Amino acid sequence: xxxxxxxxxxxxxxxxxxxxxxxxxxxxxxxxxxxxxxxxxxxxxxxxxxxxxxxxxxxxxxxxxxxxxxxxxxxxxxxxxxxxxxxxxxxxxxxxxxxxxxxxxxxxxxxxxxxxxxxxxxxxxxxxxxxxxxxxxxxxxxxxxxxxxxxxxxxxxxxxxxxxxxxxxxxxxxxxxxxxxxxxxxxxxxxxxxxxxxxxxxxxxxxxxxxxxxxxxxxxxxxxxxxxxxxxxxxxxxxxxxxxxxxxxxxxxxxxxxxxxxxxxxxxxxxxxxxxxxxxxxxxxxxxxxxxxxxxxxxxxxxxxxxxxxxxxxxxxxxxxxxxxxxxxxxxxxxxxxxxxxxxxxxxxxxxxxxxxxxxxxxxxxxxxxxxxxxxxxxxxxxxxxxxxxxxxxxxxxxxxxxxxxxxxxxxxxxxxxxxxxxxxxxxxxxxxxxxxxxxxxxxxxxxxxxxxxxxxxxxxxxxxxxxxxxxxxxxxxxxxxxxxxxxxxxxxxxxxxxxxxxxxxxxxxxxxxxxxxxxxxxxxxxxxxxxxxxxxxxxxxxxxxxxxxxxxxxxxxxxxxxxxxxxxxxxxxxxxxxxxxxxxxxxxxxxxxxxxxxxxxxxxxxxxxxxxxxxxxxxxxxxxxxxxxxxxxxxxxxxxxxxxxxxxxxxxxxxxxxxxxxxxxxxxxxxxxxxxxxxxxxxxxxxx
Numbered sequence: 001x002x003x004x005x006x007x008x009x010x011x012x013x014x015x016x017x018x019x020x021x022x023x024x025x026x027x028x029x030x031x032x033x034x035x036x037x038x039x040x041x042x043x044x045x046x047x048x049x050x051x052x053x054x055x056x057x058x059x060x061x062x063x064x065x066x067x068x069x070x071x072x073x074x075x076x077x078x079x080x081x082x083x084x085x086x087x088x089x090x091x092x093x094x095x096x097x098x099x100x101x102x103x104x105x106x107x108x109x110x111x112x113x114x115x116x117x118x119x120x121x122x123x124x125x126x127x128x129x130x131x132x133x134x135x136x137x138x139x140x141x142x143x144x145x146x147x148x149x150x151x152x153x154x155x156x157x158x159x160x161x162x163x164x165x166x167x168x169x170x171x172x173x174x175x176x177x178x179x180x181x182x183x184x185x186x187x188x189x190x191x192x193x194x195x196x197x198x199x200x201x202x203x204x205x206x207x208x209x210x211x212x213x214x215x216x217x218x219x220x221x222x223x224x225x226x227x228x229x230x231x232x233x234x235x236x237x238x239x240x241x242x243x244x245x246x247x248x249x250x251x252x253x254x255x256x257x258x259x260x261x262x263x264x265x266x267x268x269x270x271x272x273x274x275x276x277x278x279x280x281x282x283x284x285x286x287x288x289x290x291x292x293x294x295x296x297x298x299x300x301x302x303x304x305x306x307x308x309x310x311x312x313x314x315x316x317x318x319x320x321x322x323x324x325x326x327x328x329x330x331x332x333x334x335x336x337x338x339x340x341x342x343x344x345x346x347x348x349x350x351x352x353x354x355x356x357x358x359x360x361x362x363x364x365x366x367x368x369x370x371x372x373x374x375x376x377x378x379x380x381x382x383x384x385x386x387x388x389x390x391x392x393x394x395x396x397x398x399x400x401x402x403x404x405x406x407x408x409x410x411x412x413x414x415x416x417x418x419x420x421x422x423x424x425x426x427x428x429x430x431x432x433x434x435x436x437x438x439x440x441x442x443x444x445x446x447x448x449x450x451x452x453x454x455x456x457x458x459x460x461x462x463x464x465x466x467x468x469x470x471x472x473x474x475x476x477x478x479x480x481x482x483x484x485x486x487x488x489x490x491x492x493x494x495x496x497x498x499x500x501x502x503x504x505x506x507x508x509x510x511x512x513x514x515x516x517x518x519x520x521x522x523x524x525x526x527x528x529x530x531x532x533x534x535x536x537x538x539x540x541x542x543x544x545x546x547x548x549x550x551x552x553x554x555x556x557x558x559x560x561x562x563x564x565x566x567x568x569x570x571x572x573x574x575x576x577x578x579x580x581x582x583x584x585x586x587x588x589x590x591x592x593x594x595x596x597x598x599x600x601x602x603x604x605x606x607x608x609x610x611x612x613x614x615x616x617x618x619x620x621x622x623x624x625x626x627x628x629x630x631x632x633x634x635x636x637x638x639x640x641x642x643x644x645x646x647x648x649x650x651x652x653x654x655x656x657x658x659x660x661x662x663x664x665x666x667x668x669x670x671x672x673x674x675x676x677x678x679x680x681x682x683x684x685x686x687x688x689x
Contacts, residue, residue, distance in 0.1 A: 002548045004072035006577065008569045008658055010542055011053055011078060012071075015085045016660050017566045018045050020587050020653055022089060023662055026096055029671065032104055033308040034589070037301040039101065042093055043294045046086070047155060047226060050259045052406065054082060054284070055228035058258055070544050071569070083283040094289050097297075108308065110195040110300060112185065112291070115206050118198070122188040126198055129186060130207050137182065138204065140211045143173045149277040150175050154227035154255065157184075157201060157293055160270055161208060162218040171218060173273060176204060176211060178222075184296035195303065199291050221263045221270065224292050225278060228255035229407070260285045261292050310589050315349035315467070316683050318342075326356060329364035333444060336453055336477050342634040343473035345459065346590060347683040350466035354440075354455055354473060355382050361442040361453075362390035368450075369396035369443040371489045373435055374415065376408045376460040383461050384415055388422040396443075397424045400492045402435045427493045429623060433508065435492060436618065437625040438473075438611050441485045452482035456627050458594040458609055465591075470676070472594045472609050472638075474627060478503070481627065492623065507624035511612055512545075518599045518606070519549045523556040525602050533600035534560045535642045539593065540567040542615040554580040563645045564655075565592045567615075571657045583655035586645055588676045596638055597626065607638045650675050 024030060025038035060067060060075040068074055073081065105111065118126070140161075141150040152158060157178040164171050178184070178201045185197035201222050208217045257278045262271060264287050275285065306312065316322075320341045324331045335341070343353050359382065361367045370390050377383055391397040399419050403412045420426045429435035438457040443450060459471030476482070480502040487499040488506060499506075505514040519534060526532035534553060541547070541562065547570045550560055560581040562568070572581040586592050597608040610626035612618045629635055644650055651664045651672040664672055 007071045009071035013567045050226045051229035152225045161220045164216040221266045224261040226259035317352040318348040329360040341475040345471045358386040362386040371398040371441040373400045378464040391423040436622040469593045470590045505626040512619045523553045526556045526558045531603045535598040537563040537596040540613045546614045585653040
């Protein structure tokens with residue numbers, strides 16, 4: 001375990017990641033509507049952070065208040081540090097929208113306006129919308145001795161209304177929920193493609209008198225509550241995991257409040273009432289300028305205005321499959337037999353590779369069986385439909401569905417039910433472990449006998465997110481790899497805990513020890529004067545054992561290059577400890593999501609790709625897999641990812657101890673290249689587009 005002074009707390013590091021997202025929204029070189037989208041991503045990220053991470057810390061205050069974490073914080077100290085950082089970032093976020101983004105939108109006739117800004121025709125138009133479509137949906141809830149304080153659903157936007165009885169002069173509190181089923185931003189005219197919008201809460205506020213006839217409306221404020229949305233499922237005590245999860249999902253709606261967002265200037269007595277009734281820690285009360293909840297700016301970001309967005313981009317079919325007739329399964333599988341195919345999404349199409357692979361498997365009469373893991377997928381998943389089609393055609397189909405994938409639990413329960421109804425063998429992985437590995441296996445009857453084909457990836461089997469997640473995949477017919485995956489699927493669906501693998505590292509059994517051994521080998525090679533080096537591209541680096549191991553490698557003289565999108569608990573640049581470690585972060589148009597491990601290995605370079613980050617949950621509480629890359633051309637492609645990511649000619653964030661600094665210009669003040677733009681241009685060029 002490293003000294004706490006040499007570790008960055010997980011939550012503080014995550015907030016630094018979200019600050020990098022905010023910096024993209026601040027970047028005036030990025031198209032305007034894309035900056036709006038980054039504003040929404042920042043807000044959505046923070047919602048999830050409170051629902052899960054802050055909720056977890058608050059739970060520790062209740063259960064173990066004196067426990068000091070690996071970075072030296074007690075739970076109360078950490079909540080205070082989070083509160084200070086979040087207040088700074090959310091104020092910056094709100095100020096950016098109000099003072100920069102909104103005025104720039106107005107230059108393009110895009111406005112979020114107030115009631116007083118409307119003309120008479122617009123007043124009449126939106127008032128009719130209110131009476132016809134909004135008023136019937138609203139349910140004002142009063143609070144008095146006969147009406148208890150109402151339940152406030154998580155992430156809902158609400159109006160806190162102070163009303164007065166003109167006869168008794170008594171004041172009361174009432175709550176009006178802004179219906180999430182209705183559009184938050186209302187076009188103020190019937191003109192097609194109208195770009196002037198009135199917030200729904202403001203339209204409701206203007207008509208409050210209709211909701212409380214006979215009362216005097218004294219004042220109103222918007223507020224929003226975030227609740228603990230983490231699921232605690234005792235698998236060992238559950239006879240039916242699916243039913244238990246469905247019951248837990250129903251209970252999750254009523255998780256305790258963990259954050260209260262309030263409109264600036266709220267009445268102090270009303271604020272105290274809200275805090276008391278919701279039992280909110282003052283550290284988790286955020287006072288912000290209206291409008292609250294900027295996640296709803298998605299409607300603005302989605303406007304059909306190409307000039308205010310990134311240039312259009314279409315994924316291209318990977319070269320090895322480009323000449324393959326999409327209607328001929330034999331030709332598709334023959335292309336894989338000719339050599340493993342490395343896929344780089346979204347630059348190379350997920351649909352014409354992975355989806356096509358599974359659709360061919362479903363429709364090909366020579367395919368006998370399909371085995372598939374599903375962690376997250378899309379709402380209209382062609383992959384699920386392919387599995388159903390295969391089962392209905394009489395093929396053996398196994399689906400390992402991770403029904404505990406956070407915030408996708410409900411969708412995955414529905415998929416599980418649908419697949420089971422079609423005759424698919426549905427299992428939920430291993431007791432106590434989430435199945436996060438991205439693997440697919442196809443068994444095909446060919447002239448030479450049974451042959452197996454597989455896909456392994458770094459990202460989910462989700463065709464929609466594959467369009468904007470940067471990920472890697474491997475299509476293969478290598479007998480060693482397919483034998484490995486056969487063993488892994490047997491472990492997931494049956495009892496095979498002691499399987500050994502040729503090309504895989506699998507968590508929780510061999511992944512941690514295997515990677516630590518490889519880092520230790522680089523350390524000993526450096527001490528012996530042999531070629532040594534480590535390069536890793538991840539979403540997160542949190543595990544203390546790996547941080548300590550990388551520190552030891554640095555002290556031995558190993559050059560360590562880390563490309564980390566999100567959390568990084570390691571501190572680079574500490575003399576005598578981590579001066580040989582550099583940490584970069586890349587964010588942009590696409591979500592950098594691939595995981596790559598490179599070890600110089602005395603000159604015989606090893607590259608591994610897969611689903612695992614260096615976090616406790618990935619290494620110890622999930623089924624994860626990494627595959628060793630064999631083909632020299634593929635190794636060259638992966639090395640190029642590192643070379644571009646780490647180049648001083650590429651825009652990135654550089655970590656120095658705990659601080660992150662964005663480097664977007666060279667010494668001459670000229671913009672540096674954007675890595676994702678480089679790949680977009682390259683793939684267009686190689687496909688003659």
